[in-house]
Amino acid sequence: MITTHLLPQIITAIVAVIENNAEEVTQLDQIIGDGDHVTNLQRGLEALVLQQDELSLLDWPKAWQKIGMILMSSVGGASGSLYATLFMALSKASNETELKLPTFAVAFNEAVDAVKKRGKSKAGEKTLLDVYIPLSEYLMSVANKEFDLQSILNEVSLVAIKGMESTRDMLATKGRASFLEERSLGHIDAGAKTAQLMICTIVDVLTKDLATPA
Numbered sequence: 001m002i003t004t005h006l007l008p009q010i011i012t013a014i015v016a017v018i019e020n021n022a023e024e025v026t027q028l029d030q031i032i033g034d035g036d037h038v039t040n041l042q043r044g045l046e047a048l049v050l051q052q053d054e055l056s057l058l059d060w061p062k063a064w065q066k067i068g069m070i071l072m073s074s075v076g077g078a079s080g081s082l083y084a085t086l087f088m089a090l091s092k093a094s095n096e097t098e099l100k101l102p103t104f105a106v107a108f109n110e111a112v113d114a115v116k117k118r119g120k121s122k123a124g125e126k127t128l129l130d131v132y133i134p135l136s137e138y139l140m141s142v143a144n145k146e147f148d149l150q151s152i153l154n155e156v157s158l159v160a161i162k163g164m165e166s167t168r169d170m171l172a173t174k175g176r177a178s179f180l181e182e183r184s185l186g187h188i189d190a191g192a193k194t195a196q197l198m199i200c201t202i203v204d205v206l207t208k209d210l211a212t213p214a
């Protein structure tokens, strides 16, 4: 069952993956951004670690709301308010204790729409949305079919990697990277990279959990 008891494990695993990739992501953000993306994320993650036990006692809508508020108050930068928006919108759009794919897909789709509005951005602009939009589209496409959760999780990782890779050849038109115009070509967007790392990490935690007998 995918309940909030998994949140401490997920948060711990995300802290580790961001730490292990900090140098690479910072280099990406130095090329086309201002180099602070990892520090911004880490500030948010540290704040989440402090509250992870409380979070694991809440149901999903309340946990998402709290995650959004924690990120809003701890992370600076564009990515902070975009992630805060994602989680608060996810909270508003859902009302479940146990996560189920068909309803989660709809709520996630609404949350990604809220991020688009907040960032005044769309697909193809070399941002983290180039990971989240394809992911949301994929989840919507499988939401109402008969499904095997593990194969969907495997596909989620692939969609995230493909989305992250797709930013390499995009021209940045949003955020700080847009000031560089053509110079942004040939480099992956830092926010897309961390989005992919976090999604693949969540998939790993859920995969381990699925394989563990109840």
Ligand code: ADP
Pocket (backbone or CB within 6 Å): 029, 033, 034, 035, 036, 037, 038, 040, 041, 076, 077, 078, 079, 080, 082, 118, 119, 120, 121, 126, 127, 128, 129, 174, 175, 176, 189, 190, 191, 192
């Ligand atoms: P800042 O851009 O304020 O320094 P960060 O460095 O933490 O914030 O995050 C940068 C990332 O945020 C970018 O790599 C990009 O993926 C994402 N981003 C920035 N602006 C937008 C926007 N308007 N819409 C969507 N994503 C954005």
Ligand code: MG
Pocket (backbone or CB within 6 Å): 029, 033, 034, 035, 036, 037, 077, 176
């Ligand atoms: Mg930055």
